[in-house]
Amino acid sequence: MSTRTEQRLPGGLPAEPPTDELWEAVLAADEHTATSVVLRALDDGVPAEDVLLGMIAPVQRRVGQEWAANRINVAQEHAATAINERAVAALSLHPAARTTPTRGGITVACVDGEWHALPARLLAEVLKLRGWHVDYLGAQVPAPHLITHLHRTDADAVALSSSIATRLPTAHAAITACQAVGVPVLVGGAAFGPDGRYARLLGADAWAPDAGTAADRLAGGPLCRPHPDHQQIDDLPHLADQEYTVVARSSTSLVRTALAALEDAFPAMRTYDGPQRERTAEDLAHIVEFLATALYVDDEELFTGFITWTAQILTARGVPARSLPPTLDILARELKDFPRATRILQHGATALGPFHRSTARNHV
CATH class of the missing domain: 3.40.50.280 (Cobalamin-binding domain)
Incomplete structure (x- = not known):
């Protein structure tokens, strides 16, 4: 049971945190207003824990959701997070939180x-x-x-x-x-x-x-x-097979090999400028890193969850996810002697089926 004491407004109604007002301030990158909203809620009798968990935390979750849906960019996401952190700092100094x-x-x-x-x-x-x-x-x-x-x-x-x-x-x-x-x-x-x-x-x-x-x-x-x-x-006794160690240590060479193979599969990639190649290499590095982590915990669901999330992120940004299945095929060929790794990659490719079919229909 929580130890907090519920605060009530005159008339017996519980004080409600103004979450929408905080969201609008955060979205506008208005640190002054955001902090003022939090402090005013405390002054109005909203318990400090409710402000933290019922106001700031939901707003921060919404920040992540809006970024994933491509409705805010990375800079806006960072600014919003910084403002929420500032709001927490202001709350911690308020008499109601002492x-x-x-x-x-x-x-x-x-x-x-x-x-x-x-x-x-x-x-x-x-x-x-x-x-x-x-x-x-x-x-x-x-x-x-x-x-x-x-x-x-x-x-x-x-x-x-x-x-x-x-x-x-x-x-x-x-x-x-x-x-x-x-x-x-x-x-x-x-x-x-x-x-x-x-x-x-x-x-x-x-x-x-x-x-x-x-x-x-x-x-x-x-x-x-x-x-x-x-x-x-x-x-984790399964780590004795050394698959995690090999994949983690060879990540740089795996990314390099996959990038070269993708250029053969998608010749348009050869015209990428420096920043585009760098972003592609970063995406490949994330895929390899999540593969290594799935090997560490021996759970293909961790990898399939990541790869389908990646497809959703790409789709939200108007980027076809059709390059993901070939990427997994390339990695599977490179790791053909590692049964757990190939099993995880196969599960990932299967999970991408709906995205691959949707992309194909959109290009008919």
Whole structure:
């Protein structure tokens, strides 16, 4: 159960966060108005946690949805995120958000390579409101630095956040390192799957789908301390076949080979200028990176989810997704001696069928 106290307006009606007003300010890149909307909501009696989770968090989700649908560009998405981060900072200084720690300590951090820090910041602020002493370390925290911090503090748990699935191997290393020094780990974020399947696979002590649930879980009692003899390889015995290691280490050559083969399949690519070639190489690198991650967790659904999402992103931008199936075929030929990799690529090609047929119809 949440520990927050519901605030009510005169007449007994609950105070509602002005989410639409915040969205309009964020969309207009109006930091002053956005911050004012948040502070006014607090002044009007909306609980600080409701502002964080019922106002700022939904607006940030909408930012991602609008970018995916190509209704806002990357610069607008970055500006909107920065404004939301500024709104959280302003909220944290408001008298309505000031609390005295009455519970233990939680360290909140993003795994190394994860730059989406806002979800972790929202959790940190919710935990403060719930009475925890919080050390918020921010984005991209290398595991050795995280462990150094834990040695200097007395954290009851670590809350690790990751939004991008390709950070799962790094998250696994961080989880194992924290547990090795006796600190249990709660994880959250889209990287761990909508049902937390990768959290369980990687040996995390707890998983939560959102900041409110995470705070409830931590308030419900201490997480189990990990066994000191736990080894990372114990979680993923399939890694013994070395497929993940080979694909991860040969990613540069795989991208180079795929790019050359695609130019043969699509001669128009030979006229690409420098920036176009660079973007294409980046797209190929993402495909290889997600393939490697799918090998790490031995789950083709992770890859098919990424490749169909990529097709949707391309389609929303008016770019035909017809180059994706040949790309997967090229990679499958290069990795023909790796059964798990070829199986994952075949599943990805099958999942792209509807996009490929739709593209073909549009070009008849």
